Amino acid sequence: xxxxxxxxxxxxxxxxxxxxxxxxxxxxxxxxxxxxxxxxxxxxxxxxxxxxxxxxxxxxxxxxxxxxxxxxxxxxxxxxxxxxxxxxxxxxxxxxxxxxxxxxxxxxxxxxxxxxxxxxxxxxxxxxxxxxxxxxxxxxxxxxxxxxxxxxxxxxxxxxxxxxxxxxxxxxxxxxxxxxxxxxxxxxxxxxxxxxxxxxxxxxxxxxxxxxxxxxxxxxxxxxxxxxxxxxxxxxxxxxxxxxxxxxxxxxxxxxxxxxxxxxxxxxxxxxxxxxxxxxxxxxxxxxxxxxx
Amino acid sequence: xxxxxxxxxxxxxxxxxxxxxxxxxxxxxxxxxxxxxxxxxxxxxxxxxxxxxxxxxxxxxxxxxxxxxxxxxxxxxxxxxxxxxxxxxxxxxxxxxxxxxxxxxxxxxxxxxxxxxxxxxxxxxxxxxxxxxxxxxxxxxxxxxxxxxxxxxxxxxxxxxxxxxxxxxxxxxxxxxxxxxxxxxxxxxxx
Numbered sequence: 001x002x003x004x005x006x007x008x009x010x011x012x013x014x015x016x017x018x019x020x021x022x023x024x025x026x027x028x029x030x031x032x033x034x035x036x037x038x039x040x041x042x043x044x045x046x047x048x049x050x051x052x053x054x055x056x057x058x059x060x061x062x063x064x065x066x067x068x069x070x071x072x073x074x075x076x077x078x079x080x081x082x083x084x085x086x087x088x089x090x091x092x093x094x095x096x097x098x099x100x101x102x103x104x105x106x107x108x109x110x111x112x113x114x115x116x117x118x119x120x121x122x123x124x125x126x127x128x129x130x131x132x133x134x135x136x137x138x139x140x141x142x143x144x145x146x147x148x149x150x151x152x153x154x155x156x157x158x159x160x161x162x163x164x165x166x167x168x169x170x171x172x173x174x175x176x177x178x179x180x181x182x183x184x185x186x187x188x189x190x191x192x193x194x195x196x197x198x199x200x201x202x203x204x205x206x207x208x209x210x211x212x213x214x215x216x217x218x219x220x221x222x223x224x225x226x227x228x229x230x231x232x233x234x235x236x237x238x239x240x241x242x243x244x245x246x247x248x249x250x251x252x253x254x255x256x257x258x259x260x261x262x263x264x265x266x267x268x269x270x271x272x273x274x275x276x277x278x279x280x281x282x283x284x285x286x287x288x289x290x291x292x293x
Numbered sequence: 294x295x296x297x298x299x300x301x302x303x304x305x306x307x308x309x310x311x312x313x314x315x316x317x318x319x320x321x322x323x324x325x326x327x328x329x330x331x332x333x334x335x336x337x338x339x340x341x342x343x344x345x346x347x348x349x350x351x352x353x354x355x356x357x358x359x360x361x362x363x364x365x366x367x368x369x370x371x372x373x374x375x376x377x378x379x380x381x382x383x384x385x386x387x388x389x390x391x392x393x394x395x396x397x398x399x400x401x402x403x404x405x406x407x408x409x410x411x412x413x414x415x416x417x418x419x420x421x422x423x424x425x426x427x428x429x430x431x432x433x434x435x436x437x438x439x440x441x442x443x444x445x446x447x448x449x450x451x452x453x454x455x456x457x458x459x460x461x462x463x464x465x466x467x468x469x470x471x472x473x474x475x476x477x478x479x480x481x482x483x484x
Contacts, residue, residue, distance in 0.1 A: 003412040010411045013431045013470050017340050017373070020304040036387070039348040041304060041341065076387055077342055078408065078432065100408035100432070123409050257303050257349050258325055 006123030011145035014078065014100065014125060015209040018042055018232050022222070022253050023211070025049050025236040028067070029074035035239070038249035042078040042100065044234065045071045050107050050154030051237035051276065054286065060108040062090040068097050080127070085292050086112025095124040101146070103127045104139075106291035107153045107236075116292070119143030129213065131164045131289050133171040133200075134190030138293075140207050141193050147206060149230065150289040151214020154237050156278030158215045160289060161225055165212055169229045176204045214289065217242070217275045219255030219268050226259035243273035295319040296484045299333040301359070303349035305341020305374060309469035313477045319484075327358045335368040335484040338375030340431065340467050343383075343402065346374055347390045356391075363395040368460040370480040376456075376463040377402060377434055384437060396461040397440025404435040404452070416466070418455060419446045421475055428454070428466035435465050 004010075021041030026032040032043045047063045048056065062083050072079050078100035083090035085104055090111075094102045104117050106129050119126040120143035129150035130136035136147045149168060151161030175186050175197060183201050187194035199207060212230035216222050217238035225233060233256055235249075242248045251268040258264035281287075295318040300310050302323035314321040314337070321337075324330055336359070338346075350356040363369060363379075371379040380392050380400040405411070411432055415425035426447070435452035439445060447455035454465040455476075460483055468476035 003414045005410065005412045007413055009429055009470060010408075010413055010431065013429055013467060014408050014411065016306040016309065016467075016470065017342065017431055019306060019308070019341070020302070021342060021345055036344065039345045041345050076385065076402065077344060095409065098407050098409055125408065253345070254349070254352055258353070261325070 008145070011125035012208050015127075015146040018078070018211075019209060020257060021232050022249070022256050023080065023232065023234045024239055024249060025234070026071060026240070029070040031240055031245075032071045032074045032079075034246050035249060036075040036077050038246055039253035040077060040249065041232070042080055043071060043075060044103060044236075045079055045081045045099070046107070049237040049240055050288065051156070051241050052154075053107060054154040062087070062094065062108070065093065065097055068094070068099065072098070082108055083117070084108040085110040086115050086117060088117045091117050091122065091124075091126075095122055099124065101125050101127055104144075105129065106150060106288050110291050116142050127211070129289070129292060130168065132167045132190075134192045135292065136168055136206065136210075137190060137192035137196045140196060144208065146209050146211065148211040148213040148234055151212065151216075152281055152284070153214045153288050155215050155281065155284070156217040156238055156241070156276040157281060158217070158221045158224065160281060161212055161215045162228065164214075164289070165225060165228045165230055168206070168210065172200055172204065172206065175200050216252070217278060219251045219265055222252050222256045223259040223265045226256055232256070238276055241276035248272050248275075296334040296481070297322055297332055298335045298337060298484070299324040299330055300337045300339060301346070301355070303353060303355070304345050305339045306467065306469055307339050310337050310339050313469055313474055317474060317477055317481055319481060324355070325353060327354050330355075330358050330362065333362065333367070335480075336362060336370075338369065338371040338378050339469070340373035340375060343374035343377040344387050344390050346378060360393055363393055363461070366460050368480065368483045369395065369462070370477070371461070371463045372467055372469065373431065373433055373465060376400060376465055379461060379463050381440070396456060396458045396463050397443050398436050398456055398463065399438040400434045401437050402434050403432050405430055405433045408432055414449065416447045416449060416454065418476070419444075421479060423475060426468070426475060427471045427473055428468070429470040430454075430466045433465045
C-alpha cells in the first residue's frame, strides 16, 4: 500500500500526541536525560535557554548539529529544535538531522524581517509562536502544524502568556458568535485568511493544537495556563534556572497532567526549592514576543 | 446512556477518543485518578508518550487499579503508546518503563522511525467490513513477536500493527485520527 509522509494529518497528529504534556528546553544531552527522567513528552534543543540569551545578548541561532545529535541519542522521546524566523536553511538542516518538530522561534534572532518560512514544503512539522489570533492564523496559513502562545520567554513571568492565551481563545469565542458578514470583518481585523476565520466560526476551535510557552516557572503556572485552555506547555528557563531542576520538572509534569485538581497541584508544589528569579515585563530591554508578524 | 468507557487521560490524544466514543453512543469518562475508574465497563489507553504515561500511572496511583481491571477481563483498546503499555515486552523503551502485560506481544517502540518517517496508509483489517482502513502512524511502534493466543488483524510490511487477545485490542496506529469509526465500533462490540 502507498504511504504518505509529511501530510497535515501526520504533522498535526504528533501535536495531538503531545497534549497534556510538558516540553522542556534543554541545552545538553545531560539536561535532556533529566527532562526525560522527569516525564517530559519532548525536549526542545537549543544553544542557550532564553534567560541566558536575554542576559548575554548577541545573535541567537540554531544549535550546533553535534549537540542536537547528542540530545537525540540521549533520549527516546521526540526532539524539537529551534530555527530563526524566516531562516529556511536552518529549518532544512534541522529536517536533515531528523528532528521531530522545528520551532520557528522568536527566541532566536530573526533572519527575515518580512517573511516566515514556507512550512508547507517541509516533511518535518513546524510549531510557531503567536501573541494573538491573527498571528496564529497567519502561521497556520504558512503551514504551521502547532501554535504556541508566545508569552515572554526567559522572564519566569506568566503575565504575558496569560495575555496571549486570553487574546487567542477570547477571539475564538467571539468569532463563534459572529454573523456571516462579521466573519469578513474579523478576517480584515485579524489580517488573516477569511477561510480560516470561517472554519473557526464553524468549529469553535483553532485548526491545530494550541500550546503555551513563555514564562512558566511553577507547577501552578502550568495548571493556570492549562485551565485557561492551553493543551500542553513548553517550559524553558523555568526548569534549568531553578535550584532543583529534576524535582521541579517532575512537579510541573504532574501539575500539567492533573491541572484541574488543586490538591495534586498543592502536593507537588511543596519543597521545590527556589524558582527562577524572574523579571518584571516593563523592566525588559528586549521583548522577544514582538518578533514575528 | 451507553457503556461507561474510561479514557486514561494522564497525557496524550485523549479528546479525540472521547469524541469518537461519544459519537458511537458510549459514555466516555476521562480517568486521571483511581476514583474515576468506579463503574467503568471498558478502558481506552490513548496515544501519547508511553514513558510519560508510565511515570504518571505510578504517581497518580492508577497502575494497580488499572492492572486489576485488566486482570478481571475488562475490554480495553490501546493505540500506539497504549499498545506499548498493554504489551508483555517492550524493545527500545526506557529501562524504567513498565507495561501491563495484558496482551502477549513484543513491541518495538518508534519502530517505523522518527516523525519525518510518520505516515498514513490504507491497511486491510481482517474481518472488518467496508474496505481498507485509513491508518495514521505517528513515530509508531510495531509488533516483533506475538504469543500463541494472539490474533493478528492487520500488518504493514509483514509487521503486525493490529492485534487482539480476548478482550484486549491493540493498534500501532491512531484510529482516532482517521475520522473512521469502524475500529472503535469493533472494540465497542466487545463491551
